[in-house]
Amino acid sequence: EDQVTQSPEALRLQEGESSSLNCSYTVSGLRGLFWYRQDPGKGPEFLFTLYSAGEEKEKERLKATLTKKESFLHITAPKPEDSATYLCAVQASGQNFVFGPGTRLSVLP
Amino acid sequence: GAVVSQHPSRVICKSGTSVKIECRSLDFQATTMFWYRQFPKQSLMLMATSNEGSKATYEQGVEKDKFLINHASLTLSTLTVTSAHPEDSSFYICSARGTVGVVDTQYFGPGTRLTVL
Numbered sequence: 001e002d003q004v005t006q007s008p009e010a011l012r013l014q015e016g017e018s019s020s021l022n023c024s025y026t027v028s029g030l031r032g033l034f035w036y037r038q039d040p041g042k043g044p045e046f047l048f049t050l051y052s053a054g055e056e057k058e059k060e061r062l063k064a065t066l067t068k069k070e071s072f073l074h075i076t077a078p079k080p081e082d083s084a085t086y087l088c089a090v091q092a093s094g095q096n097f098v099f100g101p102g103t104r105l106s107v108l109p
Numbered sequence: 110g111a112v113v114s115q116h117p118s119r120v121i122c123k124s125g126t127s128v129k130i131e132c133r134s135l136d137f138q139a140t141t142m143f144w145y146r147q148f149p150k151q152s153l154m155l156m157a158t159s160n161e162g163s164k165a166t167y168e169q170g171v172e173k174d175k176f177l178i179n180h181a182s183l184t185l186s187t188l189t190v191t192s193a194h195p196e197d198s199s200f201y202i203c204s205a206r207g208t209v210g211v212v213d214t215q216y217f218g219p220g221t222r223l224t225v226l
Contacts, residue, residue, distance in 0.1 A: 034214055043115070043202045043217035044153070087152065089215075097143075097215055101152040 002027040002092045004100035012106045013078055021073040021086055021103045029093030033071050035064050036087040038102070044087055078107040112136065113205050115218030122193055123226055130188045130221045132203030138183035139205030143215065144176070147200045159186055193225045 003026045013019055025033065032051050036044035048057040050066040057064045061082065063074045073086055088100040116131045132142060141160050145153040157173075159165035159180035167173045175197075177189040186205075190197055204217040 032214070036217070041200070041220065041222065043113075043204075043220045046212075046214055046216060049212060049214055096155070096158065099153050099155075104150070 002090065002098045004088060004090055004098050006086075006088055006100035006103050008103060009101070010104040010106070012108065013075075015079055015107055015109050016077045018074070018076045018078070020075070021105070022070060023073070023088030023100055024070040025088075025090045025098075025100075026069075027090050027092040027098070031091040031093065033066055034089045034091070034097070035062075035071070035073055036089065038085045038087055040085075047086075075105070078105075080107045080109050083107045112209055112216045113203065113218040115203055115221055117221060118219060119222045119224075121224045121226065124194050125192055128190045128193055128223060130190075130201055130203070130223075132186045132188070132205065132218050134184045134205040134207060134216070137205075137207040137209050139186075139207045140183065141206040142180055142186040143204045143206070144178060144186075144188050145202045145204065147202060147220075153202065156188075190223065193223070195225045198223055198225045 005024045007022045032049050034049050035047040038044040048064040053068045055066050061076050065072045083106050085102040085104045087102045089097045091097050114133045144156045147153050155168050156171045157165045157167045159178050161180050161183050165178040180186045200220050202220040204215040206215050
């Protein structure tokens with residue numbers, strides 16, 4: 001069974017304090033791994049797609065990396081506006097997306 | 110800009126009434142649309158998957174007679190919550206699978222907050 005876990009469940013950072021969020025997955029035939037950002041009361045916003053181990057994508061203060069078992073979302077010098085829930089999802093050979101439970105990030109000024 | 114729209118964004122209704130939520134893909138054709146439900150501080154729960162012109166596939170535990178899904182075109186899917194009850198109060202989010210630019214992924218709507226009194 002395809003599974004996605006994320007850690008930590010919640011993370012509080014001071015502004016400027018870099019850190020990483022983890023997404024671990026077990027799937028048969030990974031077609032893609034996706035990162036989304038979700039603000040309270042809103043739908044998830046697409047951030048990145050990673051397709052193969054070793055791949056990296058960057059967007060502003062965020063960088064996503066992928067290995068054969070997990071993905072990391074690195075946040076460099078975060079700002080309060082980066083506070084959100086970050087969701088990871090995988091698309092397996094069955095094509096449906098399987099979402100992780102998310103990491104709630106709070107960046108304090 | 111947003112690639113998936115959802116309407117209404119918020120609805121309050123009385124118990125026993127039916128509520129329809131629309132989901133539209135903007136500027137791309139969605140071969141598959143998904144409906145999710147999300148409770149506070151919890152992740153997305155897939156309710157059903159629908160392909161244009163065919164019956165929706167419901168996840169285990171989701172009542173198909175209560176949550177009616179119609180995928181009438183490649184850009185429109187609707188979710189109707191029939192005879193809504195307070196326990197149906199939740200945040201409903203649709204998503205559409207398609208290609209925007211070079212990225213093939215699921216794009217989410219902004220969500221609909223349903224409150225059943």
